[in-house]
Amino acid sequence: xxxxxxxxxxxxxxxxxxxxxxxxxxxxxxxxxxxxxxxxxxxxxxxxxxxxxxxxxxxxxxxxxxxxxxxxxxxxxxxxxxxxxxxxxxxxxxxxxxxxxxxxxxxxxxxxxxxxxxxxxxxxxxxxxxxxx
Amino acid sequence: xxxxxxxxxxxxxxxxxxxxxxxxxxxxxxxxxxxxxxxxxxxxxxxxxxxxxxxxxxxxxxxxxxxxxxxxxxxxxxxxxxxxxxxxxxxxxxxxxxxxxxxxxxxxxxxxxxxxxxxxxxxxxxxxxxx
Numbered sequence: 001x002x003x004x005x006x007x008x009x010x011x012x013x014x015x016x017x018x019x020x021x022x023x024x025x026x027x028x029x030x031x032x033x034x035x036x037x038x039x040x041x042x043x044x045x046x047x048x049x050x051x052x053x054x055x056x057x058x059x060x061x062x063x064x065x066x067x068x069x070x071x072x073x074x075x076x077x078x079x080x081x082x083x084x085x086x087x088x089x090x091x092x093x094x095x096x097x098x099x100x101x102x103x104x105x106x107x108x109x110x111x112x113x114x115x116x117x118x119x120x121x122x123x124x125x126x127x128x129x130x131x132x133x
Numbered sequence: 134x135x136x137x138x139x140x141x142x143x144x145x146x147x148x149x150x151x152x153x154x155x156x157x158x159x160x161x162x163x164x165x166x167x168x169x170x171x172x173x174x175x176x177x178x179x180x181x182x183x184x185x186x187x188x189x190x191x192x193x194x195x196x197x198x199x200x201x202x203x204x205x206x207x208x209x210x211x212x213x214x215x216x217x218x219x220x221x222x223x224x225x226x227x228x229x230x231x232x233x234x235x236x237x238x239x240x241x242x243x244x245x246x247x248x249x250x251x252x253x254x255x256x257x258x259x260x261x262x263x264x
Contacts, residue, residue, distance in 0.1 A: 029225060032218050039215055043208075043253060050260045054185040061181060074174070081168040088161055113175050120178035127182075 024083060031080035038073040045070075058124055067125035071118060078114035082107060152239040160217045163210035170207045208253050213246035 004011070045066065049057045061070060085106045093099040148154070173191075180187035194200045220242050223229050229238050 029222065032222060036215065036219070039211060043211070047253070047256050047260060050257060054181075054188045057188070058181050061178075070178070074178075077171055077174070081164075081171060084161075084164045085168055088165065113171055117175050117178050120175075120182040123182040124178070 024086075028080065028083045031076045031083070034072065034076040035080055038069060038076055041069055042073050061121065061124050062127075064125070067121055070121050074114055074117040074121070078110045078117075082110040085110075152236055152243070156217055156220075156239045156242060160214060160221075163214040166206065166210045167214060170203075170210070173203075173207075205250070205254070209246060209250040212249035212253070213242065216242045216245050216249065 045060070049060060052060065060066060086103060089099060089102050089106065093102055177191050180191045195204060220229065220238055229235060
């Protein structure tokens, strides 16, 4: 009967949404809640940087609290963006090769964006701490 | 384009227009646009880490006509996506599903997004004027 000598559960396991289906949904909501606060904070930071010169703007982000919140904002932003773009591609791109290519491209770009931003914040936060003042 | 030839629902051609169609597709549209805007966040932070010259070129881009139009678009997109996101979170815990409420808070989110955009830009202009 079973040419592959596998039990039905072995064949079914890992397919469909069993057990892990809600994970994507939950992380999308958790990052959304995080971005509610962090997004408002980010707009406020940008507004307060408008009239600052370079040194003042840099030392604003270098403040430990702002640096930590900026790191949190970056991680939540790119994680949420990746999850959302993934769903949009799943819904509208029906050609398998193109869909796979787009999904991988979006994941790579989101990771690179997050990594580059995190590195920048670390450079800002560490360079000015002992030397600047 | 689809690999499969299965029939698709013809819903878009037979339903009369409703506010929830707009909020749904605009939520996705603003999401894509905001994801593109994350490039400016990366560029801005990189410039801030690099030095005054790089920071000046980001500022010059933001103050150009294209930059200002994009920033206005990103402000409104963030306002809409944020407010409609709250609406989605409330729907996720079972609130606001009554048809009248559903339509009303769709309009609230839409109008609120323009009000929020106006407030942020008023604050920005006041900053520039005061400095």
